[in-house]
Amino acid sequence: MKKMITALGLGTALAFASQSASAQSFPTQPITIVVPFSAGGPTDTVTRLVAQAMGQDLGQQVVVENVGGAGGTLGAARVAHAEPNGYTLLLHHIGMATTATLYRELPYNALEDFAHVGLVTEVPMVMVGRRDLEADTMAEVIAYVREKGEDVMYANAGIGAASHLCGLLFMNALETQMTTVPYQGTGPALTDLMGGQVDLMCDQTTNTTNQIRDGSIKAFGVTVPERLESLPDVPTASESGLEGFEVTIWHGVYAPKGTPEDVVNRLSQSLKIALKDPTVVERFADLGTAPSPEADATPAALRAKVQSEIDLWRPIIEAAGVYAN
Numbered sequence: 001m002k003k004m005i006t007a008l009g010l011g012t013a014l015a016f017a018s019q020s021a022s023a024q025s026f027p028t029q030p031i032t033i034v035v036p037f038s039a040g041g042p043t044d045t046v047t048r049l050v051a052q053a054m055g056q057d058l059g060q061q062v063v064v065e066n067v068g069g070a071g072g073t074l075g076a077a078r079v080a081h082a083e084p085n086g087y088t089l090l091l092h093h094i095g096m097a098t099t100a101t102l103y104r105e106l107p108y109n110a111l112e113d114f115a116h117v118g119l120v121t122e123v124p125m126v127m128v129g130r131r132d133l134e135a136d137t138m139a140e141v142i143a144y145v146r147e148k149g150e151d152v153m154y155a156n157a158g159i160g161a162a163s164h165l166c167g168l169l170f171m172n173a174l175e176t177q178m179t180t181v182p183y184q185g186t187g188p189a190l191t192d193l194m195g196g197q198v199d200l201m202c203d204q205t206t207n208t209t210n211q212i213r214d215g216s217i218k219a220f221g222v223t224v225p226e227r228l229e230s231l232p233d234v235p236t237a238s239e240s241g242l243e244g245f246e247v248t249i250w251h252g253v254y255a256p257k258g259t260p261e262d263v264v265n266r267l268s269q270s271l272k273i274a275l276k277d278p279t280v281v282e283r284f285a286d287l288g289t290a291p292s293p294e295a296d297a298t299p300a301a302l303r304a305k306v307q308s309e310i311d312l313w314r315p316i317i318e319a320a321g322v323y324a325n
């Protein structure tokens with residue numbers, strides 16, 4: 001009996017030693033961060049900046065893989081079912097919480113099927129339109145949408161996307177439905193908005209700031225209480241008549257459930273370092289956002305955020321009665 005306990009103890013000690021050894025040597029190969037939307041959109045932009053800085057810290061390539069579709073849930077599912085070794089990660093946003101209600105059947109649970117690494121940034125949104133839209137202010141857009149209704153083509157990145165959520169809030173505020181045109185991401189959606197194929201979109205400033213500045217699209221209002229330094233001439237939605245129309249898009253990094261804790265902590269440490277990288281700080285600021293505080297780039301902070309946001313959005317979504325399945 002004693003021999004068996006010793007063997008068991010030895011086995012546990014060896015398993016623990018190999019786990020902490022794995023963390024000490026981690027990473028020994030390139031890391032993939034899955035973006036659950038197509039390339040060229042706001043989530044992709046944020047991820048590529050963070051991936052570059054994390055790669056420098058970790059001494060390994062951090063590559064970005066775009067897995068779009070179903071409002072970000074296909075990409076999230078890919079990571080939920082990946083090998084829990086720290087080499088496949090997900091960078092996703094508020095959709096992680098809203099899809100928990102919007103999709104009544106999901107192949108993963110946003111809380112239980114992931115190891116939460118940390119929060120990344122919280123991005124403002126802006127209502128934008130094609131440059132020849134017959135409206136120049138938020139008040140004129142509101143009148144335009146109320147008059148045209150379902151003749152207005154509203155672009156988003158699928159049910160559960162931030163652009164979907166903002167559109168939902170906007171249509172609720174106006175008590176008017178538009179026709180939704182879904183894309184795999186707001187990168188391609190913005191291309192069509194610039195081409196005049198669609199009329200309106202509510203998207204993150206990390207995707208639209210440059211196009212607003214160069215006049216290839218119109219901006220009607222930002223969804224934050226104060227005007228942005230990056231877009232000083234764009235009024236807030238509140239000052240434009242949509243009192244309290246505020247929504248910001250938080251982003252987090254996730255690994256599959258079962259990823260060794262030491263590895264998760266090393267990834268969180270690298271994320272914190274990346275969020276202090278001068279290039280990340282500067283590019284985020286230029287695009288209207290800022291890195292999350294260091295205390296939020298932690299597993300506990302991200303898990304708590306996902307839980308609180310699921311609880312916040314569930315009644316709102318249930319009241320709207322809009323579900324993906």
Ligand code: MLT
Pocket residue numbers: 037038040041042043044095156157160161162163164184185186187204
């Ligand atoms: C969205 O939720 O609208 C996404 O941010 C779109 C994207 O990143 O492409």
